[in-house]
Amino acid sequence: MKKTIIVFSLLILALVLLFQISTYSITSGNLKTEITVAIVALVFLIIGIYINKKSLHKNTDASKEIDQQKISELDITTREYEVLQAISEGLSNKEIADKLFLSESTIKTHVSNLLIKLNAKRRTQALQIAKNYQIIKLFILLDCCTYVLVL
Known part of the structure; x- marks a missing residue:
């Protein structure tokens, strides 16, 4: 800066x-x-x-790819990973439940498991840790329909 x-x-x-x-x-x-x-x-x-x-012509590193090995090391299940991706989109537990066709209590369980596995206290902290581990790409909501990938 x-x-x-x-x-x-x-x-x-x-x-x-x-x-x-x-x-x-x-x-x-x-x-x-x-x-x-x-x-x-x-x-x-x-x-x-x-x-x-x-x-405008910044080089994109190949290291920005999702680290599948780290996901398996953290023992994150496929469903938990889907929940983590939905959290990164800014969805609430109810919206995630509707999207994945699960109950809201199941989503709460998955979120709790993610917080434990990522050693985080809040959802936002979990997203930051996941981004640092390169297991998720974060999106910023620009308006009601547009997301921007944050590298």
Whole structure:
């Protein structure tokens, strides 16, 4: 986070400096307006290309795959894993029960077993532990119908 703040601060400082130099050059008569605008446009183009390469083309690691071996080491059953995935979608026990065609008390049992196996006290803590173990991919709800995968 600090690196991002420093980079953008330096970027803003460089742009302000560029504008000040171009203003001085225009007012002193040493440089024409068209050349100044072209230089500023070129700087913005280079900055845009740099930011595009840094932010949009991040390498995805193969290590982000689900670790099936860790699931078996933790002795998580298939049904418990389905419940864990439903929890990661933000569903309540009742919604999970409806989705998996089980009773709500069965879901509570599966959630309790997951909490014990993951050594967690809350559902959110269990999700974080599962994410750290790379046994689940978390989704963030953007609106009523859209999920985003968090890597």
